[in-house]
Amino acid sequence: MTIDEKQxxxxxxxxxxxxxxxxxxxxxxxxxxxxxxxxxxxxDEYIIRGCQSDVWLYAxxxxxxxxxxxxxxxILTKGIAALLVRxxxxxxxxxxxxxxxxxxxxxGLDQHLSPTRANGLLSMLKQMKLYAMAYQAKNS
Amino acid sequence: xxxxxxxxxxxxxxxxxxxxxLEFKVEQIRKDFPILQQRIYNKSLVYLDNAxxxxxxxxxxxxxxxxxxxxxxxxxxxxxxLSEKTTLAYENARESVKxxxxxxxxxxxxxxxxxxxxxxxxxxxxGEKFINENDEIIIxxxxxxxxxxxxxxxxxxxxxxxxxxxxxxxGELALDELEKLLNEKTKLVAVNHVSNTIGTINPIKKIxxxxxxxxxxxLIDGAQGIQHxxxxxxxxxxxxxxxxxxxxxxxxxxxVLYGKxxxxxxxxxxxxxxxxxxxxxxxxxxxxxLPFKFEAGTTNxxxxxxxxxxxxxxxxxxxxxxxxxEKQLLDYATTKLSTIEGLSIIGYAKEKSCIISFVxxxxxxxxxxxxxxxxxxxxxxxNHCTQPIMDxxxxxxxxxxxxxxYNTKEEIDYLYDSILKVKQMFN
Numbered sequence: 001m002t003i004d005e006k007q008x009x010x011x012x013x014x015x016x017x018x019x020x021x022x023x024x025x026x027x028x029x030x031x032x033x034x035x036x037x038x039x040x041x042x043x044d045e046y047i048i049r050g051c052q053s054d055v056w057l058y059a060x061x062x063x064x065x066x067x068x069x070x071x072x073x074x075i076l077t078k079g080i081a082a083l084l085v086r087x088x089x090x091x092x093x094x095x096x097x098x099x100x101x102x103x104x105x106x107x108g109l110d111q112h113l114s115p116t117r118a119n120g121l122l123s124m125l126k127q128m129k130l131y132a133m134a135y136q137a138k139n140s
Numbered sequence: 141x142x143x144x145x146x147x148x149x150x151x152x153x154x155x156x157x158x159x160x161x162l163e164f165k166v167e168q169i170r171k172d173f174p175i176l177q178q179r180i181y182n183k184s185l186v187y188l189d190n191a192x193x194x195x196x197x198x199x200x201x202x203x204x205x206x207x208x209x210x211x212x213x214x215x216x217x218x219x220x221x222l223s224e225k226t227t228l229a230y231e232n233a234r235e236s237v238k239x240x241x242x243x244x245x246x247x248x249x250x251x252x253x254x255x256x257x258x259x260x261x262x263x264x265x266x267g268e269k270f271i272n273e274n275d276e277i278i279i280x281x282x283x284x285x286x287x288x289x290x291x292x293x294x295x296x297x298x299x300x301x302x303x304x305x306x307x308x309x310x311g312e313l314a315l316d317e318l319e320k321l322l323n324e325k326t327k328l329v330a331v332n333h334v335s336n337t338i339g340t341i342n343p344i345k346k347i348x349x350x351x352x353x354x355x356x357x358x359l360i361d362g363a364q365g366i367q368h369x370x371x372x373x374x375x376x377x378x379x380x381x382x383x384x385x386x387x388x389x390x391x392x393x394x395x396v397l398y399g400k401x402x403x404x405x406x407x408x409x410x411x412x413x414x415x416x417x418x419x420x421x422x423x424x425x426x427x428x429x430l431p432f433k434f435e436a437g438t439t440n441x442x443x444x445x446x447x448x449x450x451x452x453x454x455x456x457x458x459x460x461x462x463x464x465x466e467k468q469l470l471d472y473a474t475t476k477l478s479t480i481e482g483l484s485i486i487g488y489a490k491e492k493s494c495i496i497s498f499v500x501x502x503x504x505x506x507x508x509x510x511x512x513x514x515x516x517x518x519x520x521x522x523n524h525c526t527q528p529i530m531d532x533x534x535x536x537x538x539x540x541x542x543x544x545x546y547n548t549k550e551e552i553d554y555l556y557d558s559i560l561k562v563k564q565m566f567n
Contacts (some may be wrong), residue, residue: 020181020514025565052522052537053506076506076511076564097505 002097006087007103014107023108027079037069045131048127050120053077053135057124059131062124064139066132068125069105080112080121088128093139151255164461170546172197172453183306183516184549191364191495191542192335192520193386196450200390203449207392207442215441216432218417222419231439233448234431237396240451241381247430248404250397251439254288255363258382258397259330262359263290266328273299276325277334278356280305280313280342281532282335283524285371287361291330305331311338311487322354333381337524337540338487339470339495341369345376352377357403367492367544368559369457369468373398373459385443390450394443397434404430411436423526455481466494469543473552480559486538497524497538500559503538503566511565512539515558 001009017023028118037046041058060067068089074076087103088096104110111138113122160466170176173195178185187195207229213222215230231246238246252258256482271277277291281304295302303321306314318329329351334341344365348358357379362371367388373381380403385394413436418426427433454462473496475485482501500508509521522537523530530536541555 019159021565024511024514028565052509053504074506076507 003091003099005086005108006042007101010083010087010103011106023081024076027083028075029079030082030086031072031075031078034078034085035069037071041069044072045074047125048120050077050123053080055120055124057081057127059128059135061093061135061138064092066093066096068128068131072120077112077121080109081124083109084121084125084128093136094130097129097136149497151209160393164457164465164488164545166465166546166548169457172199172549173546174201176199176546180516181349181514186517186554188541188543188547188551188555189215189518189520190544190547191387191524191540193392194367194389195379195546196389196546197453199453200446200449201432203417204391204442204446205522207445212442214438226441226445229445229448231249233444234449236448237398240371240455241366241396241398242374244374244399246542248373248398248401249435250399250404250431251444252382252395252397252434253440254384254386254395255292255361255382256384256395257397258360258380259361259398260290261410262380262382262399262407263294265410265434265547266403268327270327270409271300272299274325275300275327276321276323277301278303278305278318278321278326278329279306280331281528282311282313282338282340282526283332283528284336284361284363285527286363287330287332288528300327301325306558307340309533311335311340311489313340313342313347315343315346315350318350322351322356325434326351326356327352329356330361331358332361332363332367333371334362334493334495335487335526335529336364336495337526337529337538338489339493339542340489340498341365341491341493343491344378348376348378350445364495365455368459368463370463374521379403383505385447385450387448388447389453390447391440391443394436394440394447396447397472401430409433409436413437415439436481457545469547469549469552470494470496472549473541473543473555476552476556477559480556480563483559486533486535493541495540497540499535503562506540507566508539508559508562511562512555512558515561517555517558519555 037056037058042056046056046058048057053072054074055077058069068085070081070085072081104113175195202418211222211225213226215227234249237249243249271294277300279291281288291302297399305318308314316508331342331347346362351358359380360378362381362383366383379400383396386392416428416433416436418428448546485501486497505521509519512519520540
């Protein structure tokens with residue numbers, strides 16, 4: 001599935017919720033079901049600190065593909081981090097770098113990725129793109 | 141002429157208070173706050189983030205609007221009608237503050253941008269004059285970062301030392317330790333009136349007395365104090381008292397530094413610019429008299445006028461009424477929230493302001509705050525700019541419900557129900 005197809009799939013999934021509580025319940029579920037970062041990477045080296053909640057992000061580059069794993073100390077943050085990983089993980093660096101994540105706004109979670117949100121998610125997204133750039137540079 | 145103008149202006153500034161508020165009727169009072177009437181996410185707003193900023197009564201909003209609409213003109217320099225009018229209103233605002241805190245002189249009231257800039261002013265100017273290498277400054281372990289970092293910067297600049305008064309697990313300061321920390325090297329004690337995180341009302345009169353016995357002046361960070369408690373700077377004998385307009389139902393960007401005349405005369409200016417000078421030549425600049433010596437550049441004069449309006453509003457309701465009502469609200473909320481399993485209140489000082497910080501077992505404060513937001517409850521989560529308090533309790537944040545006189549028991553009931561829903565969601 002391409003990044004675009006994954007985004008459309010998520011938009012579709014969220015379209016059935018008409019209230020915030022349902023959306024948040026779904027995020028909690030997503031957070032609980034993701035493949036978590038290996039405990040050995042849950043260190044300061046991989047932490048992205050927010051003022052409110054922290055996110056851990058680990059990236060590996062295998063056969064031209066970037067894979068991400070994540071975790072957070074807050075469940076809602078973890079849920080949104082899981083969405084970002086779901087969309088961007090398993091793709092070539094160039095696709096990750098150029099990805100326009102329109103799904104975030106479509107499902108009404110853009111406030112969580114605004115610079116005023118102190119949950120580390122915007123930094124996480126930047127970090128994901130930085131990893132992709134680093135792998136692309138290494139490759140060229 | 142001047143007196144006449146003053147009179148005319150103060151007549152104009154008489155704010156249009158609802159005459160029905162002769163007794164403390166919260167439903168009447170709430171009508172004065174337009175923001176409380178609106179709905180967010182299609183429900184009534186429950187605003188419990190008053191320690192971050194308070195909402196503004198219509199009287200404050202109206203006076204700001206009126207001044208920008210009819211009278212705006214830069215103060216202290218114009219000879220024209222509008223400038224004179226605004227200047228008078230600004231200086232009347234200073235008089236209102238002076239009366240509100242019972243300062244001896246109007247020129248002991250310095251308008252600043254807020255508490256933070258007031259503390260930074262003292263840290264710089266008092267520091268320049270009186271702090272030398274190896275001198276000591278005492279603060280407490282329950283200070284807001286705004287009453288920590290300016291002193292750390294000063295200590296770095298002057299190679300001085302910062303000493304800390306610890307507190308007990310109930311959130312009360314260990315006053316005995318203050319006695320032990322004071323010595324001939326101590327040059328200043330700076331503590332808050334009320335903790336923004338755990339609500340402790342500190343015994344500032346006692347702290348001032350102890351410090352003065354050692355000839356050490358005291359700065360009180362009153363950001364969380366003045367909106368809940370009566371402050372009489374002469375009775376307290378405090379050397380510096382700082383507070384913000386926006387936390388006392390006034391506008392943002394305006395604050396006050398009260399300083400005893402003798403200190404303000406002795407310490408050098410903080411910032412240079414217009415209004416703080418008598419004469420400028422390239423050879424020498426002569427500074428202006430108090431209070432203008434500390435008010436460089438164009439001040440937030442309409443902010444000051446708004447603050448004066450807020451003070452009138454509070455005085456009309458009465459600080460004693462406010463204190464008594466808030467005490468009831470705090471007791472009610474403490475009792476009610478304590479019954480929630482897995483909820484722990486942080487800070488149980490005997491003397492406490494209307495602030496409840498709590499943690500929920502197994503639920504991150506950010507998650508709880510986000511969920512409460514969607515239930516139209518505005519609380520603050522995180523470390524509240526008091527990381528040392530978090531370190532002491534070994535937590536990384538709390539959920540803080542900070543109440544004030546326009547909050548109601550019904551809102552506390554709704555908060556209680558909503559916390560139960562949050563628990564259901566995450567457990």
